[in-house]
Amino acid sequence: MIKQMVKLEHKIGDRAYYLFCDSDSPTIEIKEALSKFTAVVVNVEEKAKETAQQENKKDEDEVITPTEVM
DSSP states (O other): OOOOEEEEEEEETTEEEEEEEETTOOHHHHHHHHHHHHHHHHHHHHHHHHHHHHHHHHHHHOOOOOOOOO
């Protein structure tokens, strides 16, 4: 089956970002899909932030004790 698709492209810096959808896609569904994609990206950002905070806390919790010089 051959189907027409719509491709939107947006360049930011050296990278290009794309959205592909059926040419007859309702805009409300496109907005819903974009909302779900945004939620995934926000979740990834939050997990990365939590991981970084845990690493920082772990580094702060490590206690370095001075060694005696003989």
